[in-house]
Amino acid sequence: MRRILAILLENEPGSLSRIVGLFSQRAFNIESLTVAPTEDESLSRITIATKGDDKVLEQIVKQVNKLIDVIKITDLTERSHVERELLLIKVLAMNDKSRTEVKRVTDIFRGSIIDIGKQVYTIQLTGDADKLNAFVKTLAHETEIIESVRSGCVGIARGEKALRV
Amino acid sequence: MSTPLFTGAEMVVKALSALDVKYIFGYPGGSVLDIYDAIFQQKDFEHILVRHEQAATHMADGYSRATGEVGVVLATSGPGATNCVTGIATAYMDSIPMVVLSGQVATSLIGDDAFQETDIVGCSRPIVKHSFNCRKVEDIPNVIAKAFYIAKSGRPGPVVVELPKDILIPENKAEFHIETKVKMRSYNPTKKGHPKQIRKAVQAITEAKRLVIYSGGGIILANASELLTQLVETLNAPCTNTLMGLGGLSGTHKNFIGMLGMHGSLEANKAMANADVILALGARFDDRVTNNVKKFCPNATIVHVDIDPTSISKTINAHIPVVGLVDIVLQQILDELSETKFKPNEATLNDWWQQIEQWRSVKSVSYQQDNNKIKPQRVVEAMYEITNGQAYVCSDVGQHQMFAAQYYPFAKPRQWINSGGLGTMGFGLPAAMGVKLAFPDSHVICITGDGSIQMNIQELSTCLQYNLPVVIVTLNNRSLGMVRQWQDMIYGGRHSSSYMESIPDFVKLAEAYGHVGIQIDTLDELDAKLTEAFAIKNRLVFVDICVDEKEHVYPMQIKHGAVDDMWVKKGVKA
Numbered sequence: 249m250r251r252i253l254a255i256l257l258e259n260e261p262g263s264l265s266r267i268v269g270l271f272s273q274r275a276f277n278i279e280s281l282t283v284a285p286t287e288d289e290s291l292s293r294i295t296i297a298t299k300g301d302d303k304v305l306e307q308i309v310k311q312v313n314k315l316i317d318v319i320k321i322t323d324l325t326e327r328s329h330v331e332r333e334l335l336l337i338k339v340l341a342m343n344d345k346s347r348t349e350v351k352r353v354t355d356i357f358r359g360s361i362i363d364i365g366k367q368v369y370t371i372q373l374t375g376d377a378d379k380l381n382a383f384v385k386t387l388a389h390e391t392e393i394i395e396s397v398r399s400g401c402v403g404i405a406r407g408e409k410a411l412r413v
Numbered sequence: 414m415s416t417p418l419f420t421g422a423e424m425v426v427k428a429l430s431a432l433d434v435k436y437i438f439g440y441p442g443g444s445v446l447d448i449y450d451a452i453f454q455q456k457d458f459e460h461i462l463v464r465h466e467q468a469a470t471h472m473a474d475g476y477s478r479a480t481g482e483v484g485v486v487l488a489t490s491g492p493g494a495t496n497c498v499t500g501i502a503t504a505y506m507d508s509i510p511m512v513v514l515s516g517q518v519a520t521s522l523i524g525d526d527a528f529q530e531t532d533i534v535g536c537s538r539p540i541v542k543h544s545f546n547c548r549k550v551e552d553i554p555n556v557i558a559k560a561f562y563i564a565k566s567g568r569p570g571p572v573v574v575e576l577p578k579d580i581l582i583p584e585n586k587a588e589f590h591i592e593t594k595v596k597m598r599s600y601n602p603t604k605k606g607h608p609k610q611i612r613k614a615v616q617a618i619t620e621a622k623r624l625v626i627y628s629g630g631g632i633i634l635a636n637a638s639e640l641l642t643q644l645v646e647t648l649n650a651p652c653t654n655t656l657m658g659l660g661g662l663s664g665t666h667k668n669f670i671g672m673l674g675m676h677g678s679l680e681a682n683k684a685m686a687n688a689d690v691i692l693a694l695g696a697r698f699d700d701r702v703t704n705n706v707k708k709f710c711p712n713a714t715i716v717h718v719d720i721d722p723t724s725i726s727k728t729i730n731a732h733i734p735v736v737g738l739v740d741i742v743l744q745q746i747l748d749e750l751s752e753t754k755f756k757p758n759e760a761t762l763n764d765w766w767q768q769i770e771q772w773r774s775v776k777s778v779s780y781q782q783d784n785n786k787i788k789p790q791r792v793v794e795a796m797y798e799i800t801n802g803q804a805y806v807c808s809d810v811g812q813h814q815m816f817a818a819q820y821y822p823f824a825k826p827r828q829w830i831n832s833g834g835l836g837t838m839g840f841g842l843p844a845a846m847g848v849k850l851a852f853p854d855s856h857v858i859c860i861t862g863d864g865s866i867q868m869n870i871q872e873l874s875t876c877l878q879y880n881l882p883v884v885i886v887t888l889n890n891r892s893l894g895m896v897r898q899w900q901d902m903i904y905g906g907r908h909s910s911s912y913m914e915s916i917p918d919f920v921k922l923a924e925a926y927g928h929v930g931i932q933i934d935t936l937d938e939l940d941a942k943l944t945e946a947f948a949i950k951n952r953l954v955f956v957d958i959c960v961d962e963k964e965h966v967y968p969m970q971i972k973h974g975a976v977d978d979m980w981v982k983k984g985v986k987a
Contacts, residue, residue, distance in 0.1 A: 258599050261546055262534060273539045303726070310723040316543040316563060319599045413598060 250279070251305055252324040252331055252403045254411050255294040255312060259285050263317040267294060270315065276300065276308050280333075280400025291319070291413065295402045297377075322411055324403045331403040334372070335380045336362075337396040339387055341369040349390040357383045368394060377401060418586035421550045421576065422447035425514065428557040430457035431591050434485050436476060436850060437461070437514075438469035442489025443529060444516030447581040461850070461879055464871040466493050468843035470500020471869070474509050475807060475844030478830045480851045481636065483510045483564050490516040490578075491529030495536060499837060501571045502540040506834025507657060508634060510569035512560045513537075519579040520548060534575050542570030550580045554591035562595035567602030568721040569634055602720065606737035606745050613733045614692070614716045615749040621690035621714075622761045623768075624650045627673065630657030630833070631695015631719060637740035638826040641694065642666070644743055647750055649757050651769055653681035655696050656818055657833040664822025665802075670769060671778060674702040675970045676815045679777035679979055679987050680769055682970070685710055686977035687768070693717045695739040698729040699834070708975035718742045777968040777981045778819045786961035787936050789813060789888045793820035795940055796858060796886065799947050804856035805830065805848045807883075809841035809865030812894035815966040817860045839868025845883040846876060856884065856947060863889040863916050873926035876953045884946055885923075885955045890962035891916060898965045903972075923955035933958045 257263050264283055271278050279297040286293050298308060305323065312321045324331070341347045341364075350369050354361055359373035373383055380398065387393060405411070419427065425448050429437065438461045441449045452460050463469040466488045473484025484504070488497050494515040504511045518527040534544045543563050547556045553576070560572040579585065606614075618624060626648075632641050638661050645652045645668045652662045653673040662669050671678030673685055685691065691713045696702070698717075703709045706728055717724075717731035718739055725734045735742055780790045793816050796804070802824055808814040808831040823829045830848060832840040845859035859866075866887050876883065888894075896911040920930030929952050933942045939958070946954045968987070971978040979987040 262538075262544070265535070266538060269538045307723065307727060314721065314723050316597070316600045 249299065249301065250325070251298050251300070252329070252401060253296045253298060253308070253312070254322050254324050254403055255296065255318060256286075256320045256411050256413070257292050257294065257315070258317040258319065259290055259292040260317055263292060264294070266315050266317060267296075267312065270311055274307070274311060276304065280398070282400045282402050288413075293411075295400070297401050319413060320411055322405070324405060327409070328406040329403050330406060331376050331401045332374050333377055333380055333401040334374050334399040335383070335396060336370060336372055337384065337387065338368050338370045338394040340367060340392040340394060342367050346391045350387065353383070353386050353390060357386075359383065416588050419589045420447065420451070420583050420586050421553050421581040422451040424550065424553040424587075424589055425557065425576070425581070426451040426455050426457075427589055428554040428591055429485065430455070431554070431593060432558065432561050434458045435482075437485040437487050438463055438472045438847070439487030440466050440469060440489065440493055442493045442516065444490040444518060444578045445487060445576070445581070447578070447583070448487065448514070448516075448576075460487070461875070463843070463875050465869065466496035467500050467839065468869050468872045468875070470497050470511070470513065471503065471837075471840050471843035472847035472850075473511055474500060474504050474840075475830055475847030476851055477509050477511060477847075478844070479805060479827050479848040481827070483512055483561050484847070486511065486513040488513065488515050489529065490518055490533070491531050493529075494533035495531055498536060498540070501537050501573065503832050503835045503837040503840060504571040505540045505542070507630060507832065508569050509571065510565040511571040512557070512564050513571060513573045514557075515573060515575050517575045517577040520577045521579065523577065534573060537573050540571070541573050542568075544573040544575070546575050547580065548577065550585050551587040551590075553580065554589055558591055558593050559595050559597070563600065603736050604738050604741055606718065606735040606742040608745075610733060610735045611742070611745045611749055614718070614735055615746055615753070617690050617714050617716050617733055618648065618692055618746070619750070619753070619755055623687055623689045623765045624648065624692065625684045625688040625690075626650050626652040626692045626694065627655070627685065627696055628652060628658045628661045628694040629655040629696025631739045632658055632661035633826045635695065635738055635740040636826070637695070637743055638662070640740055640743035640747065644747060647747065647755070649762055651684050651766070653677070653684065655699070655702060655833070656831065658696060659818060659829045660823035660826040663824045665824060670773070672818055673976070674699070675704070676819065676966050676968065679775050679968055679977070679981060680772035682977040682979060683772040683987070684769055686975055688713045690714045690716065693719075693731075694743070695719060697724040697727070700728070702976070703728060704970045704976050704978065705973050710976060775981060775987070777979070777987070780964070784961065785936055787933070787939055787958060789816045789890070789960040789964055790820050791936070792886065792888060792939065792943070792958055792960065793817050793860070795943050796860075797821045799944055800856045800858070804828070804858050805845070805852065806858050806860060807831070807841050807845035807848055809859070809861040810836045810838045811862045811865060812890075812898065812964075812966050813860050813862045813865075813888040816888070838865040841865060842869050842872050842883070842885065845885075846872060846881045849881045849883050850879070859883050859885045861885060861887050862894055863887055863891060863913055864893045866919075870922070873923065873928060873953070873955075877927045880951075882949070882951055882953045885953070887919060887955070887957050888960045889916070889919070889957050890960050890964070892962055894962075895966070901965065919955055919957040923953070928953040928955055931956045
């Protein structure tokens, strides 16, 4: 089962490598990982998308918590939450037909074209992983994909619940 | 008057003094020469110069295991630091508090593949509790204080501190401030067990008809041996110890049913398999205990007390988990038992003990003197008799380790010192040296084999320098005994690379290092010569004993079987 873990940790040199090292050392899966400092610069927040059954997930949460740098970890997928991922994708837009189609598909998915080259469009889209996958698949029908980059998902709990010191 | 300023090297020394360090173990080199210069000019602690950094880590480790103090290591950058890796991993697997101070090339050179540069923090990341890249002179004292705090609190473990040369040199000075009472927002290990879990645990224990107490190294680390004994006696329950937990309950206590696991006693493994409640205290259901986890005690309710939540339900699902320091949790359990005025049910307890006595009567931990060769088991028995069971026994890894665990009943915690988790050959001698340093008046034995002893034999030189008269007893079977045993049992007797065809003359070798060497070849001279060896107090004695090379360690769990599926002797299943 896919899980989204949110981790709050000390923004120290080496903290990220401890997390990444732990996952590889214990053969835990990482589907995506994002990290950045929070509004309090002494803290970093990591979102990890991973897969595993309940037993594996329990170990992941406990093992991450055991790292000295980690302040808190929570499994966002346990309850109602919002997750978003950013996609930047560069596609071929050589003629009117493909330009129109790309624009149409982008509009339907509520993405935006953020850069135009002589023969290419660069599109930005946010959403959950499913939406991004569907968009990429649809675009691929219409034109050729030149390159794409995804941020990996970030997540936050709905309502009052918060991950903070 | 202006506040005095100190160099980083002076701060290292001042911080170690402030933390009451008595000994540090190390080896100098370019990046730490400033620290060595500062050590030269102080008297608060002694530096022990080893012959290889791995030995420094094992010495610090042995010192820590015997005393409970943090073991401290100092190594230079590059090879000095990487030589520590095995010792750090050894300490990590057995949760031994250790601080390794490693030099590093100057900050300006880091990343340039400078001379003697390795990323030791990176190298050691999977085998440390935590590590620090110290980058400022003024940070040194509190980084070291934090390292000590982390190493010994919660589930103890090794901590690496990397100190680049430029923050140690005389040109770079700062004020010295140290906060020995450390507080960290990201690290607050649990101490007390949750009261609700304690009540559940006590209910399960008191309702049990066939309870087994299974205790591990956590009891030793938490100095909880007396509380464990009190609990065992209150409940009149059978108690088994893991390899790491030996001495937690006295090996001669009537409720002690032996070590459990791969080479545990039949009664211990049978009791586990037939228990309705297992109370695990500071033990982690290691694969050398459980055998096949799918067949492990399917009918037992598992109450698991451990300071480390990751140990709980990692391999074996715990029905009643209790996270806390095992000494505090034991006290909580005892308090709850006394509040509820618990009295054991004599009738059910009697049935259970009768059953256990039946398994005991098999005498699974026994051997046959079936030829005139010296049996390794007999050597351990003889050492037990000569030392009145009071020696510190430090072991290497292999058959001799198992024989020592089986045939030397440890009366006290911290008396049995071995690398149980990592299984590090070469651990025994330096560990024994660390123990001897702490307890110069006690018998300290290094029980070893002809394979293991050669993995850190250079330390014989250190022993002479610091007058560390340990007794080295080598059960010499001219082969890598445990490897050979597995090859006999599982690999059709093909002894692939398990022979040692050019074993040195250990007696001459010991003499060359300035020690006493004693050779024992026949059974009839064993007791007398061993007694003679232990009578020599002020010199290291290396006793090389020619033992029966065909002897196997029994009993032994059958691969892939349940915890109690065992060979009790060659070809005989329990």
